[in-house]
Amino acid sequence: MGKLVALTGNIAVATAMKQINPDVCAAYPITPATQVMEQFSEYVADGLVDTELIATESEHSAMSACIGAAAAGGRVMTSTSSQGLALMWEMLYIAAGMRFPITLACVNRALSAPINIHGDHSDSMGARDSGWIQIYAENAQEAYDNQIQTVRIAEHMDVRLPVMSCMDGFITSHAIDSLELLDDKTVRDFVGEYKATYPLLDVEHPVTYGALDLQDYFMEHKRAQAEAMKNSRKVILDVAREYKKISGRGFEYFEEYYMDDAEIAIVILSSAAGTVKVVVDAMRAKGEKVGLLRPRIFRPFPYAELADALSNVKAVAVMDRADSTGAEGGPLFMEFKSALYNNKKQPLMINKIFGLGGRDLMLPDIEMVYRELRDTKNTGKIRTISEYITVRGEEAAYGKA
Amino acid sequence: MKKKGWKELPIGGLILEAANTKNYATGDWRTFRPVIDLDKCTNCMRCWIFCPDSAVCLVEGKVNHFDYEHCKGCGICAVECPDNVKAIAMIEEAKAKEGK
Structure with a gap:
């Protein structure tokens, strides 16, 4: 120690x-x-x-x-x-x-x-x-x-x-x-x-x-x-x-948090994962099968291992703390979509751009994403592929619990 | 010189051998080639001094021929050759090759 x-x-x-x-x-x-x-x-x-x-x-x-x-x-x-x-x-x-x-x-x-x-x-x-x-x-x-x-x-x-x-x-x-x-x-x-x-x-x-x-x-x-x-x-x-x-510490390519039986999951990098874990704990306590995947290595992108980690999930939200304007989603989202393209099992995937310029990501914001994922899983339909969240000027589709 | 595959190359584009530019044949850059008339040449050595590619070759201390593997055809030798001598002519490369 x-x-x-x-x-x-x-x-x-x-x-x-x-x-x-x-x-x-x-x-x-x-x-x-x-x-x-x-x-x-x-x-x-x-x-x-x-x-x-x-x-x-x-x-x-x-x-x-x-x-x-x-x-x-x-x-x-x-x-x-x-x-x-x-x-x-x-x-x-x-x-x-x-x-x-x-x-x-x-x-x-x-x-x-x-x-x-x-x-x-x-x-x-x-x-x-x-x-x-x-x-x-x-x-x-x-x-x-x-x-x-x-x-x-x-x-x-x-x-x-x-x-x-x-x-x-x-x-x-x-x-x-x-x-x-x-x-x-x-x-x-x-x-x-x-x-x-x-x-x-x-x-x-x-x-x-x-x-x-x-x-x-x-x-x-x-x-x-x-x-x-x-x-x-x-x-x-x-x-x-x-x-x-x-x-006695550390992760390899990524950290999995309640991913074993997760039906819906958030993928997120760095400190925001800590906030997501709090939401996962609360939702798991209510019996909801939610999970978190936090990549540690972005380059080289461990595409096979990450795709495998998501292969049993029904719906995934990849959350990007950066945008690639003009692309269909943030950089992390594009990597995941690419990684899953050759997979037989593919979850429904959505992208949320959050936290730009240090904008806080609060617990209700994450709950909102999980609510949308639950709906996406149940209906099998993607409402919108990529969007900004926690931004003023438009009403969040899943803003109300 | 046979070109190496990526597995055979030193890391990071390094060149491990000093003074190896002699292995780099730049003669195929040439549009005009210098041709010397040794009967006119006075061995003043100006072409040898001014050649930026060390492509003027001497035999027993006298100007003899050009190293066409490295001569880029810049024509400095022909310009520097004294006006009353003018022993070096610049010939179009394609025509020089046809002539062979």
């Missing part, structure tokens, strides 16, 4: 970083991720870590410095949110394409405009095709646990890809939560020593990074990158199982 403490999600992540003791951290402050590096810079100033901390002039530069440090041969970490992640955009693809195992704590926040500092998933969902592995945490405990695991996943020789570990801005990042910490030695033994491949600082063996790659070889390099992402599926499972052995 580790030490039980009360920390914000940000400080929980900074603590994990302290225990990992990376070689280089390059970052630029942005709400709500600021506290991660602010806290970590105290560890640097106090001599508790050996990390070279680089305060850059922008997030574009922060990720560029991370890439340079990773090429040099260092274990590298950073943290950002929202516009910061957006400013890193081109460098995100470069980090992935150059196969650097950089890890990033992404504290999810809405993207402008209109300007907003609160939590939604538009930032990381926008980066879903950048080639980064993405892990989503429900609470501070999981954010801490995931942060430690990201290093092992990223650095595995079958993977060598950057990993983004996400938690909800403010709800998780700034609320004080109770969590259990591992001791420093356990974390250091778990992450192990980093062995860089072809470090630039190995002057005896010079190599060229970032050479022009045209029609003749670009596709072969992309194919190899796709294979690394495929390989990460097994590595993510192995690392999660090994972490469970040392901590």
Whole structure:
């Protein structure tokens, strides 16, 4: 049993970083991720870590410095949110394409405009095709646990890809939560020593990074990158199982909450799952067969396993904390629909866009979704495929109990 | 050079060998090729100095021929060849090939 403490999600992540003791951290402050590096810079100033901390002039530069440090041969970490992640955009693809195992704590926040500092998933969902592995945490405990695991996943020789570990801005990042910490030695033994491949600082063996790659070889390099992402599926499972052995905690690809005999279910990422669980408990107490599926891994998307988890459910509501305007639903919904297309058993599926810019998702809002799912299951008819909920200007179809 | 499949390539587009551009044949970029008349050439070496692709080849210290595997046909050699010599002509690549 580790030490039980009360920390914000940000400080929980900074603590994990302290225990990992990376070689280089390059970052630029942005709400709500600021506290991660602010806290970590105290560890640097106090001599508790050996990390070279680089305060850059922008997030574009922060990720560029991370890439340079990773090429040099260092274990590298950073943290950002929202516009910061957006400013890193081109460098995100470069980090992935150059196969650097950089890890990033992404504290999810809405993207402008209109300007907003609160939590939604538009930032990381926008980066879903950048080639980064993405892990989503429900609470501070999981954010801490995931942060430690990201290093092992990223650095595995079958993977060598950057990993983004996400938690909800403010709800998780700034609320004080109770969590259990591992001791420093356990974390250091778990992450192990980093062995860089072809470090630039190995002057005896010079190599060229970032050479022009045209029609003749670009596709072969992309194919190899796709294979690394495929390989990460097994590595993510192995690392999660090994972490469970040392901590007694954690999930693999996803968490199932009363899914065994569930007839209707909600699929939702991150902190909102905690609220859904409260509703599930109350409805289960009344004998209703409701369930919750919370994906932990979004990239690589565990399509076969997630489709299997939903195959006995009659009606599902996938709830997205981000929209992809012009598409038929949010990014999570599209993944699930795609995952189920080749399944023999397919539940009726609806999509709800919620919580944009940190809009609260309350218990009655979730009850409303379950009411609609119950109706959808009973009638076999979908009223509307995708819609916004908890938004003013239109009456919610299932608003009244 | 046989092109490698994706499983055989170094990670992340790395090039593990130093100074390997000599293995990259750029001669097929050429539209015009330089042809030298050695009877006119005075061995002033200007073409050898100015060639950006090190494609002017010497034999026993004297200008002898061009490396058509790497010459991109930029024509700098023909321009730099002194006005009173003009030993290098730029010939259309297609015509030069027909002539063979």
